[in-house]
Amino acid sequence: MLPTITAFEASPDRGRGLARDMPVRWALEEVGQPYHVRLVSFAAMKQAAHRTLHPFGQIPTYEEGDLAMFESGAIILHIAQYHAGLLPSDTGARARAITWMFAALSSVEPLIVQRESAMHSERDKAWYTQRMPLVEDRIRSRLYELSMRLGAADWLDGAFSAGDLLMVQVLRRLSGSDLLHVYPNLSNYVTRAEARPAFKRAFDAQLAVFTASHEVNLQT
Numbered sequence: 001m002l003p004t005i006t007a008f009e010a011s012p013d014r015g016r017g018l019a020r021d022m023p024v025r026w027a028l029e030e031v032g033q034p035y036h037v038r039l040v041s042f043a044a045m046k047q048a049a050h051r052t053l054h055p056f057g058q059i060p061t062y063e064e065g066d067l068a069m070f071e072s073g074a075i076i077l078h079i080a081q082y083h084a085g086l087l088p089s090d091t092g093a094r095a096r097a098i099t100w101m102f103a104a105l106s107s108v109e110p111l112i113v114q115r116e117s118a119m120h121s122e123r124d125k126a127w128y129t130q131r132m133p134l135v136e137d138r139i140r141s142r143l144y145e146l147s148m149r150l151g152a153a154d155w156l157d158g159a160f161s162a163g164d165l166l167m168v169q170v171l172r173r174l175s176g177s178d179l180l181h182v183y184p185n186l187s188n189y190v191t192r193a194e195a196r197p198a199f200k201r202a203f204d205a206q207l208a209v210f211t212a213s214h215e216v217n218l219q220t
Ligand code: GTB
Pocket: 011, 012, 013, 014, 018, 019, 020, 021, 042, 045, 057, 058, 059, 060, 070, 071, 072, 073
């Protein structure tokens, strides 16, 4: 039985592949696991049926037989544990790759999400122009540290892993800002990952959903 994931029926990212179904799709493509997608509206996400799968009423979710999961990081770890291709078999290297997964989600992404939240909900507040440089400085110093660690390597720790997949997906949220370009090795890291055939398949699949929903909206 193929796993089923959920994704936005009409993603607010307008097909840029920034919503969190994207890294799950990408992980499934990397390991060669076909999957079904169930599209959900914002209203449906908040209803009881979806909340049995996701207590916070969000996407993505993952169903496979009797198993139902939420949280993109946990889903990707599950995929990586049960399929070859996203985690090394050596115990130490595997632990380090998992460390990078957590680093992406808990030490890098929150700083970037803070900036997005400020841009979306605090623009009209008196403190916005003072707060934003501080928020961006925190991102800059974390990117500097990451850039130093990556150095001239292709990936964070040896071969491409689920740690790189999540880190790149997090860094992609800075596309459209100039924050990443200050560190050419990080920009190149993202470009290198985006050139992977699995990334392209995942990206095209989520873009097709946006294009179809956009066409429907134009006709109605
Ligand atoms: N920690 C959870 C995970 O990693 O799975 C977070 C899940 C989450 O934030 N889901 C978002 C959601 O369902 C979609 S991805 N939001 C609807 C709601 O809460 O009602 C976050 C996201 C949304 C939009 C953009 N964008 O437009 O660029 C980017 C990322």
